[in-house]
Amino acid sequence: MRGVVKEYGTRQARVRALDGVSTDFPAGSWTAVMGPSGSGKSTLLHCAAGLEVVTSGQVRIGELDITTSSDAELTALRRRQIGFVFQSFNLLGSLTAGQNVALPLKLAGVRVSAREVRDVLAGVGLADRIRHRPRELSGGQQQRVAIARAMVTRPAVLFADEPTGALDSKSARVVLDLLRDMVDSDGQTIVMVTHDPAVAASADQVVFLSDGRIVDRTAGLNAHGVAERLAALED
Amino acid sequence: MLRLSFNTFAERWPLFTGAILTVATGVALVQSSLLILVSAATQDLPPGLDPGAEAQMRDAYEGAVSLLGITLGIAYVLAIFIVSSTFAFTVAQRRRDLALLRLVGGSRGQLRRLLLSEALLLALFGSAIGVPLGILAEEAQSRLLVVLELIPPGFSAQWHDWILAVSFGVGIGVALTGVFAASRRAATVRPLDALRDVGDAARVMTAGRWIVGLLFTGGAVAMAIVSAHAPPEGAIALSANIALVGAIGLSMLSPLLVPLVGRAVGLVLRGTTLGGLAAANLRDAVRRTASTAAPLIVLSGLLIGLTGTLLSISNGIEEEQARDIAGDLVVTSTAEETARIASIPGVAAASAQTPVTVTLIERYPDGEGGEAVEREDTGFLAMDPAAYQQTHTRTPAAGSLDDLHGETVVVERGFNGHEVGDTIEASVAGREVTLRVVAVFDSSLSYDGFLLPRDLVSDEQLAQAPTQTIVRIAAGTDVDAVSMEIRAAGLGEVYTVAESISRAKSAQDDLNWRINAVIMGLSGLYALIAVINSVVIATSERKTEFAVARLSGLSRAQVLRMAFIESWAVATIALLLSGLAAGAALLGIRAAIDRLVGVPIAVVPWTMTAVVVAGSFLVVGAATLCTAAVATRPRPTTLATARE
Ligand SMILES: Nc1ncnc2c1ncn2[C@@H]1O[C@H](COP(=O)(O)OP(=O)(O)O)[C@@H](O)[C@H]1O
Ligand SMILES: [Mg+2]
Numbered sequence: 001m002r003g004v005v006k007e008y009g010t011r012q013a014r015v016r017a018l019d020g021v022s023t024d025f026p027a028g029s030w031t032a033v034m035g036p037s038g039s040g041k042s043t044l045l046h047c048a049a050g051l052e053v054v055t056s057g058q059v060r061i062g063e064l065d066i067t068t069s070s071d072a073e074l075t076a077l078r079r080r081q082i083g084f085v086f087q088s089f090n091l092l093g094s095l096t097a098g099q100n101v102a103l104p105l106k107l108a109g110v111r112v113s114a115r116e117v118r119d120v121l122a123g124v125g126l127a128d129r130i131r132h133r134p135r136e137l138s139g140g141q142q143q144r145v146a147i148a149r150a151m152v153t154r155p156a157v158l159f160a161d162e163p164t165g166a167l168d169s170k171s172a173r174v175v176l177d178l179l180r181d182m183v184d185s186d187g188q189t190i191v192m193v194t195h196d197p198a199v200a201a202s203a204d205q206v207v208f209l210s211d212g213r214i215v216d217r218t219a220g221l222n223a224h225g226v227a228e229r230l231a232a233l234e235d
Numbered sequence: 236m237l238r239l240s241f242n243t244f245a246e247r248w249p250l251f252t253g254a255i256l257t258v259a260t261g262v263a264l265v266q267s268s269l270l271i272l273v274s275a276a277t278q279d280l281p282p283g284l285d286p287g288a289e290a291q292m293r294d295a296y297e298g299a300v301s302l303l304g305i306t307l308g309i310a311y312v313l314a315i316f317i318v319s320s321t322f323a324f325t326v327a328q329r330r331r332d333l334a335l336l337r338l339v340g341g342s343r344g345q346l347r348r349l350l351l352s353e354a355l356l357l358a359l360f361g362s363a364i365g366v367p368l369g370i371l372a373e374e375a376q377s378r379l380l381v382v383l384e385l386i387p388p389g390f391s392a393q394w395h396d397w398i399l400a401v402s403f404g405v406g407i408g409v410a411l412t413g414v415f416a417a418s419r420r421a422a423t424v425r426p427l428d429a430l431r432d433v434g435d436a437a438r439v440m441t442a443g444r445w446i447v448g449l450l451f452t453g454g455a456v457a458m459a460i461v462s463a464h465a466p467p468e469g470a471i472a473l474s475a476n477i478a479l480v481g482a483i484g485l486s487m488l489s490p491l492l493v494p495l496v497g498r499a500v501g502l503v504l505r506g507t508t509l510g511g512l513a514a515a516n517l518r519d520a521v522r523r524t525a526s527t528a529a530p531l532i533v534l535s536g537l538l539i540g541l542t543g544t545l546l547s548i549s550n551g552i553e554e555e556q557a558r559d560i561a562g563d564l565v566v567t568s569t570a571e572e573t574a575r576i577a578s579i580p581g582v583a584a585a586s587a588q589t590p591v592t593v594t595l596i597e598r599y600p601d602g603e604g605g606e607a608v609e610r611e612d613t614g615f616l617a618m619d620p621a622a623y624q625q626t627h628t629r630t631p632a633a634g635s636l637d638d639l640h641g642e643t644v645v646v647e648r649g650f651n652g653h654e655v656g657d658t659i660e661a662s663v664a665g666r667e668v669t670l671r672v673v674a675v676f677d678s679s680l681s682y683d684g685f686l687l688p689r690d691l692v693s694d695e696q697l698a699q700a701p702t703q704t705i706v707r708i709a710a711g712t713d714v715d716a717v718s719m720e721i722r723a724a725g726l727g728e729v730y731t732v733a734e735s736i737s738r739a740k741s742a743q744d745d746l747n748w749r750i751n752a753v754i755m756g757l758s759g760l761y762a763l764i765a766v767i768n769s770v771v772i773a774t775s776e777r778k779t780e781f782a783v784a785r786l787s788g789l790s791r792a793q794v795l796r797m798a799f800i801e802s803w804a805v806a807t808i809a810l811l812l813s814g815l816a817a818g819a820a821l822l823g824i825r826a827a828i829d830r831l832v833g834v835p836i837a838v839v840p841w842t843m844t845a846v847v848v849a850g851s852f853l854v855v856g857a858a859t860l861c862t863a864a865v866a867t868r869p870r871p872t873t874l875a876t877a878r879e
Binding site for chain 1: 333341342
């Protein structure tokens with residue numbers, strides 16, 4: 001991202017959510033974005049993933065400049081290169097877990113075998129829930145289905161916004177371990193937004209955001225270290 | 236992809252069942268109206284009728300055909316409007332699901348294809364149910380026509396195989412039309428919207444809504460203005476059109492009114508938590524509110540507009556007759572007795588008028604060197620010009636009634652464009668004659684300016700025909716005494732002119748009521764189904780919202796009450812707008828009557844209005860309460876925590 005500015009609203013009610021953000025998310029590593037509520041974390045993620053149009057600046061994923069991409073190019077990008085996981089799990093309530101997982105491939109016109117779907121769900125420990133509807137699953141299980149759905153297309157980058165935000169600490173741990181595994185064994189890139197220092201500490205590096213600007217970055221801190229940096233920011 | 240639709244169907248069956256239902260009933264209604272219309276237009280008359288009876292029956296069928304034309308037109312427009320708005324609503328309700336599809340890699344084209352193929356499937360289902368339903372509707376509609384004596388008793392509607400193509404074509408075409416624009420809009424949904432609870436607050440007044448809304452509302456206003464110059468025979472159709480088109484236009488613009496009514500509800504129920512919640516919900520769900528109100532706007536607009544139009548017409552006719560008749564008594568009898576009325580002492584003038592059906596014959600080259608003949612029946616009055624002029628104040632706009640002898644005729648202006656001196660080929664009482672137009676009246680509401688001389692028809696043929704004689708009493712003679720005398724002579728029923736006019740008005744009102752029943756019978760039922768349907772769809776879609784409300788502390792009863800308050804606000808919006816549409820129709824008919832009769836008459840149908848208002852609140856309120864009760868039956872936690 002180079003000099004990204006994002007403003008919301010018109011004249012009187014203008015909010016500058018991102019104010020000249022420049023950063024890289026190195027391939028094959030896990031970056032956490034931290035900051036107080038309202039600091040622009042989600043906005044950063046949306047702009048980085050091409051879900052939101054930036055006001056000015058440039059965003060590139062690999063070689064592609066997504067600030068000038070057409071809708072068709074962005075759709076193709078979502079099919080092959082990037083995946084999403086959000087705090088509210090965003091599964092289709094009318095489809096079973098297995099169908100939710102198979103959906104991205106089906107939309108991309110790829111034939112999916114039941115076996116493939118089962119394998120991916122087994123990867124997140126839900127092999128026996130393939131025929132359950134989202135509402136029959138716990139929050140942690142729904143989030144794991146969402147991760148399985150994001151993984152099934154083997155995206156180069158996974159964007160996650162507070163993926164553990166709605167989970168208890170035990171479910172959160174399971175989800176974080178899954179993400180760690182994706183980075184370590186599949187070499188995927190993860191950009192994750194969180195406000196929880198303990199969660200951020202799982203990442204390879206942490207970017208701190210305040211009032212729409214990047215104010216700090218660190219690598220290799222434990223939860224305690226991250227919490228101290230955050231506290232310093234909020235003062 | 237269609238697997239998604241099937242699963243969605245299981246999940247949101249009221250939404251999809253509602254869509255199928257509107258297609259099925261709409262197809263049934265159009266199919267039945269069209270078959271009956273075609274059957275009435277091509278009906279073979281029973282053999283062996285004498286010429287007079289045959290002409291009368293043909294006239295009855297012609298009347299039925301023009302009535303059925305209006306019925307079919309309304310049914311068709313209603314079907315288009317209701318089906319397309321229901322389908323558009325089903326699409327709008329699924330914005331979040333669609334955004335989610337975009338998020339996981341669905342293209343715009345895929346979304347559109349999904350929605351269109353879904354609509355196609357629903358429409359196929361709906362049409363398949365609609366065809367047999369249409370046969371039942373046809374049965375009901377034919378029986379209604381016969382019972383109300385608006386079509387001859389022997390009538391039966393015929394089945395035509397081509398109707399299958401029409402029914403499926405209408406069902407599918409109308410559904411796809413409705414989804415087409417909606418799917419285009421839905422395809423532009425941003426993937427990010429899956430994350431936000433955008434509800435449907437996002438721009439309701441789309442360009443399409445503005446265009447259709449302004450076009451239709453403007454069209455209704457234009458028609459109301461044109462009404463002043465329209466021929467009287469088109470008045471009912473025009474008025475129904477104004478109400479229908481105006482109601483559709485205003486229902487498109489109704490989102491503009493929703494926030495205002497929301498604020499009004501907030502004001503009226505100031506201080507109550509539920510009132511505040513209901514007001515906020517109304518403002519937040521403008522599209523849902525507008526979609527729910529739409530069929531009710533059209534139904535009540537049509538009912539009030541049409542009833543008001545018919546009442547205004549019968550009042551206009553009453554006014555016209557009171558102005559035209561310059562007599563004291565009216566005697567009804569057969570033509571035979573009328574000759575003796577004039578000889579009763581004290582009678583200054585007696586003008587007998589016997590209805591005679593005249594068959595106009597039009598010949599034109601058929602394109603193959605031969606000649607095609609078309610016959611059209613029109614009601615005339617056989618009378619004596621001298622007596623007529625002594626008992627009527629009406630004078631022709633051109634020509635003179637004094638020339639009405641032999642093969643001559645008087646018509647009203649606008650009748651096939653005939654002027655004084657024109658000739659008309661016709662068959663009168665089985666005899667072909669060439670009639671010369673000797674005078675032309677201005678057009679009237681009651682069509683009683685079509686006259687022919689009594690001597691054109693033989694006495695034998697007229698003898699048994701029902702006849703009205705308008706009697707003027709000589710100055711200084713007691714009206715009651717003459718009246719007694721005529722009655723005593725056994726010459727027929729005697730009424731004062733005022734009595735006679737009011738009897739005619741009752742007969743006219745009765746006829747109007749029957750016309751109303753035919754036009755609005757099945758169409759009204761259809762629109763009523765659509766009203767209930769839209770309420771059920773909208774309310775059952777709020778399951779999760781209700782659950783969240785209960786988790787935030789509302790009891791089930793409070794949720795029901797909140798939904799009820801909202802439903803009455805929706806009904807209020809619908810009634811206000813339908814009142815405007817009906818008002819435009821009444822202004823139109825008022826201008827028409829003003830031109831024809833010289834007095835601006837518009838009757839507000841208070842009884843019908845009261846019935847419609849009470850019925851609307853009752854139906855909408857009850858349907859909302861029932862659906863909300865069902866939607867809140869599951870424990871709230873199971874719904875609200877399923878954040879999917
Ligand atoms: N769609 C939007 N419209 C207007 N303002 C927005 C919108 N999304 C976010 N904002 C504003 O941008 C700022 C940053 O928001 P966000 O990125 O969601 O913060 P965070 O995720 O760090 O809590 C906030 O002030 C928020 O109010
Ligand atoms: Mg956020």
